[in-house]
Amino acid sequence: MSDLNTTTTAPDRHETPEDLRRHIPLSHARLPRWAPALVAAVAAAAAGLISMTLGWGPVGWVISAVVLYAVALPTWSRAVENSRAAKDRFVTTVVWVFFGIALVPLISLVWVVVSKGAPVLSAEFLTYSMRNVVGEGGGIYHAIMGTMLVTAAAAVISIPVGLLTAIYLVEYGVKSRMARTITFLVDVMTGIPSIVAGLFAYALFVLFFGEGIRLGFGGAIALSLLMIPIVVRSCEEMLKLVPNELREAAYALGVPKWRTIVKVVLPTSLAGIITGVTLAIARVIGETAPLLIIAGSTDSVNMNLFGERMMTLPVYIYYSYTQPGVPPEFGIERAWGAALVLIIIVMTLNLLARAVGRYFAPKTGR
Amino acid sequence: MSATVTTRKPRQRRGDLVFSATAKTAAMTILVALAGVAVFLTLEGLPALQAPPGKLGGATNIVTYVWPLVFGTLLAAVIALVIATPLSLGVALVISHYAPRRLSKTLGYVIDLLAAVPSVVYGLWGALYLGPQLVPVYRWLENNAGWVPFFNGPASTTGKTILTAGIVLSIMALPIITAITREIFAQTPVLNQEAALALGATRWEMIRLAVFPYGRSGIVSAVMLGLGRALGETMAVAMVLSASGVITFNLISSTNPSTIAANIALQFPEATGLGVNALIASGLVLFVITFAVNFIARAIVARSQKGLV
Numbered sequence: 001m002s003d004l005n006t007t008t009t010a011p012d013r014h015e016t017p018e019d020l021r022r023h024i025p026l027s028h029a030r031l032p033r034w035a036p037a038l039v040a041a042v043a044a045a046a047a048g049l050i051s052m053t054l055g056w057g058p059v060g061w062v063i064s065a066v067v068l069y070a071v072a073l074p075t076w077s078r079a080v081e082n083s084r085a086a087k088d089r090f091v092t093t094v095v096w097v098f099f100g101i102a103l104v105p106l107i108s109l110v111w112v113v114v115s116k117g118a119p120v121l122s123a124e125f126l127t128y129s130m131r132n133v134v135g136e137g138g139g140i141y142h143a144i145m146g147t148m149l150v151t152a153a154a155a156v157i158s159i160p161v162g163l164l165t166a167i168y169l170v171e172y173g174v175k176s177r178m179a180r181t182i183t184f185l186v187d188v189m190t191g192i193p194s195i196v197a198g199l200f201a202y203a204l205f206v207l208f209f210g211e212g213i214r215l216g217f218g219g220a221i222a223l224s225l226l227m228i229p230i231v232v233r234s235c236e237e238m239l240k241l242v243p244n245e246l247r248e249a250a251y252a253l254g255v256p257k258w259r260t261i262v263k264v265v266l267p268t269s270l271a272g273i274i275t276g277v278t279l280a281i282a283r284v285i286g287e288t289a290p291l292l293i294i295a296g297s298t299d300s301v302n303m304n305l306f307g308e309r310m311m312t313l314p315v316y317i318y319y320s321y322t323q324p325g326v327p328p329e330f331g332i333e334r335a336w337g338a339a340l341v342l343i344i345i346v347m348t349l350n351l352l353a354r355a356v357g358r359y360f361a362p363k364t365g366r
Numbered sequence: 367m368s369a370t371v372t373t374r375k376p377r378q379r380r381g382d383l384v385f386s387a388t389a390k391t392a393a394m395t396i397l398v399a400l401a402g403v404a405v406f407l408t409l410e411g412l413p414a415l416q417a418p419p420g421k422l423g424g425a426t427n428i429v430t431y432v433w434p435l436v437f438g439t440l441l442a443a444v445i446a447l448v449i450a451t452p453l454s455l456g457v458a459l460v461i462s463h464y465a466p467r468r469l470s471k472t473l474g475y476v477i478d479l480l481a482a483v484p485s486v487v488y489g490l491w492g493a494l495y496l497g498p499q500l501v502p503v504y505r506w507l508e509n510n511a512g513w514v515p516f517f518n519g520p521a522s523t524t525g526k527t528i529l530t531a532g533i534v535l536s537i538m539a540l541p542i543i544t545a546i547t548r549e550i551f552a553q554t555p556v557l558n559q560e561a562a563l564a565l566g567a568t569r570w571e572m573i574r575l576a577v578f579p580y581g582r583s584g585i586v587s588a589v590m591l592g593l594g595r596a597l598g599e600t601m602a603v604a605m606v607l608s609a610s611g612v613i614t615f616n617l618i619s620s621t622n623p624s625t626i627a628a629n630i631a632l633q634f635p636e637a638t639g640l641g642v643n644a645l646i647a648s649g650l651v652l653f654v655i656t657f658a659v660n661f662i663a664r665a666i667v668a669r670s671q672k673g674l675v
Contacts, residue, residue, distance in 0.1 A: 168393040181397075191660035287484070
């Protein structure tokens with residue numbers, strides 16, 4: 001095996017000491033570049049043979065192929081190179097395998113949701129509510145409207161508060177004790193469990209409206225508690241990116257600070273801010289727990305944020321799964337369809353955010 | 367005194383005053399909101415101290431009511447972290463060191479997509495797809511590893527176990543841990559890494575000698591932030607787990623401990639009177655736990671950053 005890798009030119013019969021010196025290798029023997037590919041091919045073939053004879057199926061085939069590869073390549077490397085290089089190759093394999101394992105749930109989830117949800121999608125599914133629907137039929141119109149209204153209300157609350165806080169942190173409170181405290185607490189706030197935000201909104205509104213209160217606006221309050229920290233963090237990062245020269249140039253022209261912020265700093269960082277806000281919306285639009293608690297659930301369309309229960313898409317998925325009705329398969333079907341719609345909305349928002357960030361990014365001098 | 371002032375104080379324009387006051391008010395709103403969460407949850411949770419057993423699902427008082435839930439919450443979160451930590455370190459290393467530079471940004475974006483999937487969709491997937499897929503695995507574990515207390519069965523026939531919930535939670539915690547650790551790994555000084563390589567270290571030795579020691583506190587805090595996410599996650603657990611409120615380390619049976627968040631989500635829509643207060647009290651416990659975990663994690667990050675700058 002080792003003759004593959006040591007220097008290939010055999011030493012001449014009549015060699016001078018100079019020639020000998022030339023043939024002493026400066027580096028130790030290494031596996032050829034194509035060694036991993038070869039081992040991978042052999043491992044895949046061997047694993048295919050094994051799993052075919054034992055009837056393991058594709059999952060068993062992939063697992064055994066990976067195990068064979070992870071054993072064979074380091075063994076070969078240990079024989080030719082040394083134990084340290086073998087360990088390095090082993091770790092490289094492990095790290096990539098971990099990456100592959102992390103992708104499995106993503107691929108599986110997208111595949112399952114699309115394959116089960118796509119047949120459900122239809123014009124009726126998107127434009128009908130669940131009012132008086134028993135068994136087959138019905139749709140998610142009321143849930144989509146509820147989600148749009150609640151999320152819009154949350155955005156209306158969160159964006160001004162978040163953006164102004166970011167402006168305070170970057171432009172006014174530089175290095176002050178309070179700004180540092182706020183930055184820290186905003187970071188901590190990003191970790192508040194969503195259900196706690198829902199309980200907070202309930203505990204707040206129950207003081208005014210009495211027990212058992214359910215209304216869409218409460219959901220907006222709960223969502224904005226989750227959204228504000230995200231908006232603050234992303235806006236803060238973007239405002240910090242604005243070069244100081246721009247601010248100083250404006251000051252030198254005698255422009256007041258607030259006009260500098262509104263006319264110079266914000267337009268410069270606008271693309272980044274829009275990206276951050278869109279990502280924040282994508283993050284909260286799929287929140288279920290707070291809406292389950294404070295917005296409740298209903299089968300009818302409700303366009304009034306300030307009265308009565310309001311259905312939202314995530315809560316719709318939850319109830320279609322837990323209370324699918326009789327017979328259950330139609331409820332489960334609708335749950336998959338709604339899940340697909342929700343994923344499409346979230347992914348669209350994500351892609352939109354990235355696109356805005358990429359195409360409208362300020363041209364920096366670098 | 368004022369006569370001796372040489373540098374004139376900049377004239378405060380009215381627009382400036384209004385604008386800075388508005389910005390400051392917004393910042394204060396956040397502090398007020400955070401304090402409000404604690405205050406309102408305490409206000410609404412306190413009456414639960416006098417709740418009769420009938421409102422507490424059979425428990426005699428609020429402590430015996432919350433304790434099994436705390437146990438379940440911690441158990442599920444620990445399972446999630448045991449799975450997610452090594453995986454996310456591997457993923458972070460791939461993105462920061464192993465993948466070709468041009469590919470690594472795309473790979474990072476793909477992992478971020480994991481964080482974008484709504485938790486209710488994870489719940490649906492975990493309950494209807496992953497759970498049934500894991501049933502044969504649990505049966506195998508019961509038959510072949512039944513002597514381990516974690517796997518002594520009887521194996522659940524629906525796959526709705528605390529282990530399934532832990533696996534789903536680990537998928538949700540993974541992008542958070544990865545996002546922070548990969549930042550830390552990418553920040554490792556290039557000189558340290560090149561020095562290690564120049565001394566003949568292999569790539570793995572370089573990572574062990576230069577990257578890990580540098581990022582140790584970052585890794586710890588990233589794992590704690592992942593813990594915070596796993597502790598507070600609601601819907602995935604509520605949908606995946608078939609909970610019966612027991613305290614057990616048996617991970618694969620059909621009787622499982624519940625978690626605080628999942629219990630609230632399952633009970634709240636039908637709860638009345640003091641039952642609501644009891645749920646809010648348990649929510650307060652969850653808030654305190656996650657706040658403490660996040661606080662410590664962020665404090666570690668803040669301290670390590672101060673040391674670096």
